[in-house]
Amino acid sequence: MDILEAIRERRSVRSFDGAALSEAVRKDLLAFAEKVYNPFGGHFSIRLKSFNLENGYKPTTYGMIKDAHDFFLIGMADDETSALATGFCFEQVVLKAWQLGLGTCWIAATFKGTDFDNGESWPKGEALKIISPVGKAAKKSLMEKITRLSLGSRNRKPFSELFFTDGFKQPLSSDSPFDEALEMLRLAPSSTNSQPWRVLIDNDTVHFYYVLKSRLSVLDTGIGICHFYETEKYYGHTGAFYTLPTPPANHDKWKYLISYKREDQK
Numbered sequence: 001m002d003i004l005e006a007i008r009e010r011r012s013v014r015s016f017d018g019a020a021l022s023e024a025v026r027k028d029l030l031a032f033a034e035k036v037y038n039p040f041g042g043h044f045s046i047r048l049k050s051f052n053l054e055n056g057y058k059p060t061t062y063g064m065i066k067d068a069h070d071f072f073l074i075g076m077a078d079d080e081t082s083a084l085a086t087g088f089c090f091e092q093v094v095l096k097a098w099q100l101g102l103g104t105c106w107i108a109a110t111f112k113g114t115d116f117d118n119g120e121s122w123p124k125g126e127a128l129k130i131i132s133p134v135g136k137a138a139k140k141s142l143m144e145k146i147t148r149l150s151l152g153s154r155n156r157k158p159f160s161e162l163f164f165t166d167g168f169k170q171p172l173s174s175d176s177p178f179d180e181a182l183e184m185l186r187l188a189p190s191s192t193n194s195q196p197w198r199v200l201i202d203n204d205t206v207h208f209y210y211v212l213k214s215r216l217s218v219l220d221t222g223i224g225i226c227h228f229y230e231t232e233k234y235y236g237h238t239g240a241f242y243t244l245p246t247p248p249a250n251h252d253k254w255k256y257l258i259s260y261k262r263e264d265q266k
């Protein structure tokens, strides 16, 4: 399965088959998590922890996650760069897991921190902020169906509400060179499906903005930028991220985050 198929097909999985990951898959995932591409810096750590369901110990996810044996734990620092990098980097792991036939679910709210943090210590400045189960999906539980329905998880905002040109004056037309990369961004997961990302295109440059919907909006935007960048890579484009000292255009509600310039002539 190529990366675009993974982006299109991925969904959050909350019901699992209860089996532990094999040692080979654990190693694969951990090795991948260690070498994810991070153009932003920041401070975060990705760990993989097993919980022995046979002993009857289940860490609390307030009923959201059923029969997961293995969980990623993500510690991160409390600054914008770390949030952007965590979103961008852990989403690479989420997509890799999907390519290996494994489901995940970013979880920032519905878990009891002390159950998962037990015995862990984090580098200075970092704390456990996110967990994600990982394993083979089982049939969706009733709870999962209800959760997805109440979050509107299948819905995404239309292209015309998210992507703009001409200093936000015009919605982007569908013949932009970034069409497909933006379509893949549009499909990204976000907390409460809030889709805070907004984009302003200026020729070969993409400026990423976000709507401040929650403390997770920058991290969410990092996830979207991961989908964008994976698509650029898939089509053989090269480009670089950079931050402008002042936003390229002001918007009364949206905050400027980062820019990307495509550097090849393809």
Ligand SMILES: Cc1cc2nc3c(=O)[nH]c(=O)nc-3n(C[C@H](O)[C@H](O)[C@H](O)COP(=O)(O)O)c2cc1C
Residues within 6 Å of the ligand: 010, 011, 012, 013, 064, 105, 106, 107, 108, 109, 110, 111, 147, 151, 152, 153, 154, 188, 189, 190, 191, 192, 193, 216, 219, 220, 223
């Ligand atoms: C940063 C982040 C935090 C999330 N936190 C939770 C959570 O606490 N509980 C939960 O059930 N789902 C959580 N989700 C999953 C979202 O609800 C889900 O991604 C969204 O509804 C879109 O659905 P999809 O991932 O199936 O496309 C989170 C997602 C992200 C990206």
